[in-house]
Amino acid sequence: MSKLDDYSLEKISDIVGKNVDAVLIVDASEDIYRTFIKKGIFARFLKDEGKYKDLIEYLWFHLNESQKRITENYHVFIPTFGKYNGKFSKKIRLKFDDDSTVYIIQMTVYPIGDDIYVYLLDNLDNSEYIQEFMTNDKISTIQNSYLFSMYIDLVQNTTSSISLTEVSDDTIHSDISYTDWRMMIVNMIGEDDQELFLERTDPEYLKKNFTPGRTSSFDCLMQNLEGKYIWVKLIFSRAKTTNEDDYRFVYMVQNIHEDAVRLFNELTKYEEMALTDSLTGIFNHGRIETEITNAISSKKKSEDTVSLMMLDLDYFKSVNDTHGHSVGDDTLRYFVDIISDYIENENIVLGRWGGEEFVIVLYGKDIEATRDISEGLRKRVEESEFPVVGKITCSIGITEINKDDTTDKAFERMDKALYQAKTEGRNRVCDY
Numbered sequence: 362m363s364k365l366d367d368y369s370l371e372k373i374s375d376i377v378g379k380n381v382d383a384v385l386i387v388d389a390s391e392d393i394y395r396t397f398i399k400k401g402i403f404a405r406f407l408k409d410e411g412k413y414k415d416l417i418e419y420l421w422f423h424l425n426e427s428q429k430r431i432t433e434n435y436h437v438f439i440p441t442f443g444k445y446n447g448k449f450s451k452k453i454r455l456k457f458d459d460d461s462t463v464y465i466i467q468m469t470v471y472p473i474g475d476d477i478y479v480y481l482l483d484n485l486d487n488s489e490y491i492q493e494f495m496t497n498d499k500i501s502t503i504q505n506s507y508l509f510s511m512y513i514d515l516v517q518n519t520t521s522s523i524s525l526t527e528v529s530d531d532t533i534h535s536d537i538s539y540t541d542w543r544m545m546i547v548n549m550i551g552e553d554d555q556e557l558f559l560e561r562t563d564p565e566y567l568k569k570n571f572t573p574g575r576t577s578s579f580d581c582l583m584q585n586l587e588g589k590y591i592w593v594k595l596i597f598s599r600a601k602t603t604n605e606d607d608y609r610f611v612y613m614v615q616n617i618h619e620d621a622v623r624l625f626n627e628l629t630k631y632e633e634m635a636l637t638d639s640l641t642g643i644f645n646h647g648r649i650e651t652e653i654t655n656a657i658s659s660k661k662k663s664e665d666t667v668s669l670m671m672l673d674l675d676y677f678k679s680v681n682d683t684h685g686h687s688v689g690d691d692t693l694r695y696f697v698d699i700i701s702d703y704i705e706n707e708n709i710v711l712g713r714w715g716g717e718e719f720v721i722v723l724y725g726k727d728i729e730a731t732r733d734i735s736e737g738l739r740k741r742v743e744e745s746e747f748p749v750v751g752k753i754t755c756s757i758g759i760t761e762i763n764k765d766d767t768t769d770k771a772f773e774r775m776d777k778a779l780y781q782a783k784t785e786g787r788n789r790v791c792d793y
């Protein structure tokens with residue numbers, strides 16, 4: 362006689378009931394669950410009766426190995442989770458705020474009617490399972506740059522094999538159409554990139570532009586599960602099938618934030634170098650000329666006043682002839698420091714035009730206000746003690762921009778005003 366003859370279905374059911382850590386039944390259509398058994402850690406969060414959506418959020422909508430909740434925007438996907446067409450099983454990592462332990466939960470779901478499911482939950486505390494997860498962590502490290510992936514069938518308008526690495530190493534069961542997913546996820550894309558996202562993810566765009574086997578991607582800002590915007594690469598790859606009318610795609614989101622920020626910082630550095638005068642550190646000729654053009658364009662669109670100022674160090678050639686070009690360079694840098702200090706609280710842009718000539722664009726200043734600033738600046742230079750050189754003065758020409766100005770016309774007036782200041786004896790302000 363076999364030992365198995367001692368066990369009946371009733372006895373086995375009793376054994377299962379005693380050994381399973383949690384048993385609950387769910388009505389997904391009514392958004393309700395009811396608990397029959399809850400032991401150990403499950404007694405800490407399972408209610409006798411509660412909302413099914415709250416249960417899904419607690420089990421799945423937190424970052425992997427953390428109880429930190431996913432940002433509110435992503436909760437729009439909760440209703441698409443937790444509906445099953447057949448038996449389903451997966452492992453979940455669960456962590457409580459007051460407990461450093463990461464619990465590994467085996468979840469098994471049995472559909473028993475329309476939107477009615479039985480959940481069996483067990484806490485797997487055996488070291489064998491812990492070792493298994495540690496090994497999986499090492500294997501999946503290289504894939505962690507991919508935050509999200511899923512399989513898309515455009516003909517059936519379905520999604521499947523959804524993987525959200527920040528939540529779980531396993532695929533997530535979700536009943537959501539591709540068109541619904543697309544309109545939900547657009548709210549997580551950076552505002553400036555939403556139009557491009559909708560264009561590139563449009564089913565007709567994908568059908569038209571992707572031959573079997575083709576892969577394409579684009580970069581954009583996207584909100585991560587913690588609610589922060591990061592740079593990601595969105596990748597679409599059309600699967601190769603024997604039927605050309607199949608439109609099956611793999612979609613992936615890759616985290617490229619650190620590399621993107623590093624690249625942008627490098628580009629910013631080189632952009633600054635291209636726009637900056639290497640001697641004085643202020644805008645160079647090309648950049649300040651662009652500022653004048655932009656100021657004139659702005660004036661044509663608004664009533665805001667804008668004025669221009671050109672400054673020239675008097676008798677600067679004698680500085681180079683007497684003390685050498687090194688002292689001349691130091692004198693120009695000191696001159697820029699005086700100007701920058703004097704205008705630092707104003708809406709003013711400073712640039713080097715060339716040699717000892719400098720141009721300032723003064724936003725919100727009419728000719729009278731500009732004259733006052735120019736006089737004050739002239740006196741500050743006159744009163745300053747330049748290293749090595751000692752006393753030195755400057756001449757200033759100013760003009761106010763008109764609606765019918767061009768860059769050449771405005772510059773010509775400013776240049777004539779400076780010439781007048783020079784011919785009238787220097788160390789003075791003239792307007793034109």
